[in-house]
Amino acid sequence: MAFFKTVSAISRLRSRLGQQSNLANSVRWLQTQTSTNTDLFSELRELVPEHQERVKKLRKEHGSVELGKVTVDMVLGGMRGMTALLWLGSAVDPDEGIRLRSMTIPDCQKTLPGAFPGGEPLPEAVLWLLLTGKIPSEEQVDSLAQELRSRATIPDYAYKAIDALPVHAHAMTQFTTGVMALQVQSEFQKAYEGGIPKARYWEPTYEDSMNLIARLPSIAAYIYRRKYKDGKIIPMDDSLDYGANYAHMLGFDDPEMLEFMRLYISIHSDHEGGNVSSHTAHLVATPLSDPYLAFAAALNGLAGPLHGLANQEVLRWIRSIVAEFGTPDISTEQLSDYIHKTLNSGQVMYYDYESKMLAEVVPGYGHGVLRNTDPRYTCQREFALKHLPNDPLFQLVSKIKEVVPPILTKLGKVKNPWPNVDAHSGVLLNYYGLTEENYYTVLFGVARSIGVGPQLIWDRALGMPLERPKSVTLEKLEALCGKSS
Numbered sequence: 001m002a003f004f005k006t007v008s009a010i011s012r013l014r015s016r017l018g019q020q021s022n023l024a025n026s027v028r029w030l031q032t033q034t035s036t037n038t039d040l041f042s043e044l045r046e047l048v049p050e051h052q053e054r055v056k057k058l059r060k061e062h063g064s065v066e067l068g069k070v071t072v073d074m075v076l077g078g079m080r081g082m083t084a085l086l087w088l089g090s091a092v093d094p095d096e097g098i099r100l101r102s103m104t105i106p107d108c109q110k111t112l113p114g115a116f117p118g119g120e121p122l123p124e125a126v127l128w129l130l131l132t133g134k135i136p137s138e139e140q141v142d143s144l145a146q147e148l149r150s151r152a153t154i155p156d157y158a159y160k161a162i163d164a165l166p167v168h169a170h171a172m173t174q175f176t177t178g179v180m181a182l183q184v185q186s187e188f189q190k191a192y193e194g195g196i197p198k199a200r201y202w203e204p205t206y207e208d209s210m211n212l213i214a215r216l217p218s219i220a221a222y223i224y225r226r227k228y229k230d231g232k233i234i235p236m237d238d239s240l241d242y243g244a245n246y247a248h249m250l251g252f253d254d255p256e257m258l259e260f261m262r263l264y265i266s267i268h269s270d271h272e273g274g275n276v277s278s279h280t281a282h283l284v285a286t287p288l289s290d291p292y293l294a295f296a297a298a299l300n301g302l303a304g305p306l307h308g309l310a311n312q313e314v315l316r317w318i319r320s321i322v323a324e325f326g327t328p329d330i331s332t333e334q335l336s337d338y339i340h341k342t343l344n345s346g347q348v349m350y351y352d353y354e355s356k357m358l359a360e361v362v363p364g365y366g367h368g369v370l371r372n373t374d375p376r377y378t379c380q381r382e383f384a385l386k387h388l389p390n391d392p393l394f395q396l397v398s399k400i401k402e403v404v405p406p407i408l409t410k411l412g413k414v415k416n417p418w419p420n421v422d423a424h425s426g427v428l429l430n431y432y433g434l435t436e437e438n439y440y441t442v443l444f445g446v447a448r449s450i451g452v453g454p455q456l457i458w459d460r461a462l463g464m465p466l467e468r469p470k471s472v473t474l475e476k477l478e479a480l481c482g483k484s485s
């Protein structure tokens with residue numbers, strides 16, 4: 001028995017090493033994929049026919065290849081582990097985490113152009129990579145930054161639509177409203193109404209997706225200034241890149257904060273296709289709803305506390321700990337007691353000091369796919385170690401990372417006790433002065449457009465059909481399991 005276990009461990013290791021060297025090769029391959037087009041649309045126009053051929057060939061020659069089976073657990077368990085979506089931009093490995101195309105976050109940090117040598121990847125570079133699968137040159141990134149700035153004009157009625165809401169409306173409600181107002185300018189809707197051949201659907205989808213990505217920071221910053229800074233609006237600065245401009249319009253000009261925003265947007269952009277926001281955007285776009293309609297729907301999913309809103313919940317929870325003890329400088333025992341107290345409180349976990357909101361989980365921990373510390377957490381930790389090692393809330397976050405996983409593991413039901421991306425972002429934003437946690441999910445939403453936009457373009461370019469899976473009744477499910485109800 002021990003012999004077989006050893007053989008199987010060796011074969012798993014071999015296959016893992018094989019996978020790693022394949023992945024290293026594919027990063028090397030990606031690095032050789034450069035092009036001379038300076039504008040993204042021309043680059044894409046060259047790629048579309050080749051990708052269309054690949055998809056056609058796959059369906060024709062391998063349409064009946066099985067990717068796995070569907071179990072009762074999958075139907076009742078939120079479709080975990082069911083491979084059912086095509087997503088070009090990225091893929092998540094349970095242990096290793098996200099790869100944007102085939103690049104890990106450290107690969108992106110080493111390889112993609114930054115605002116200065118050795119700087120964090122520019123969101124524009126990530127956008128180019130996700131859309132084309134190629135590593136952009138500095139010149140290409142500059143041209144894309146300029147293109148985005150030139151698309152960033154906001155119609156006045158979008159601001160008025162936001163103004164129609166009370167200032168205390170949640171920032172995500174205001175954000176979705178702003179996006180819906182931008183929809184009035186949809187190029188896809190116009191083209192469809194005017195008559196456009198299916199083969200060209202992707203072109204107005206490109207226009208909409210790029211306009212949406214370009215306009216979101218101004219809309220998002222408007223909401224922040226309206227909600228928290230007496231409506232004193234800061235205009236865009238044409239000399240700044242996408243991430244820096246967003247930070248600037250929010251009211252932050254510290255170079256370190258600009259750099260954090262570039263990193264934040266880059267790492268929150270994409271997380272394969274099955275997460276709630278990306279999947280929603282893809283689904284809503286399948287009946288040919290335009291990118292604005294699809295993205296507004298995605299934001300509504302992102303606004304749930306088990307998904308993007310968790311970053312808000314994390315800072316609230318951290319603040320509730322500080323409020324309980326009167327200081328962030330607490331012992332491991334005190335922290336452990338607080339976590340137990342909240343988990344054992346019977347039904348719900350903690351009272352928020354401000355709005356008395358309740359949650360049932362430790363926010364920022366656990367994941368639907370990951371089974372290890374999220375590399376997006378790790379790179380934010382590295383950023384914090386470099387720039388704010390002595391910040392008391394950062395130190396508390398570090399302590400939480402030591403104390404929470406064993407406690408969650410002991411519960412016996414949590415599949416992943418490790419921190420996810422949301423466990424860290426709040427303390428960094430708070431350190432740089434963005435202290436209003438109810439706004440945090442808007443930042444996430446702006447970033448997510450950079451992952452979702454490219455896929456919506458590819459969905460139309462590849463002629464992806466209306467999504468319509470089959471459902472099953474409870475009686476049928478029982479009957480299929482050999483039981484009658």
Ligand SMILES: CC(=O)SCCNC(=O)CCNC(=O)[C@H](O)C(C)(C)COP(=O)(O)OP(=O)(O)OC[C@H]1O[C@@H](n2cnc3c(N)ncnc32)[C@H](O)[C@@H]1OP(=O)(O)O
Nearest residue numbers: 306307310361362363364365366367368413414415416420
């Ligand atoms: C950007 C992102 O969306 S990253 C995720 C952000 N969300 C959070 O951080 C919220 C906290 N985490 C969670 O709620 C979950 O881990 C999720 C929603 C992310 C993943 O959910 P699942 O895939 O269902 O997780 P899993 O299979 O491990 O859940 C099994 C049980 O463990 C519980 N569990 C999972 N994570 C946690 C947690 N952090 N704290 C307490 N209990 C947890 C689940 O609630 C579930 O309990 P139940 O059987 O009584 O309903």
Ligand SMILES: O=C([O-])CC(=O)C(=O)O
Nearest residue numbers: 270271274275276368369
């Ligand atoms: O992948 C998921 O399910 C959630 C997540 O981390 C993300 O969307 O960034």
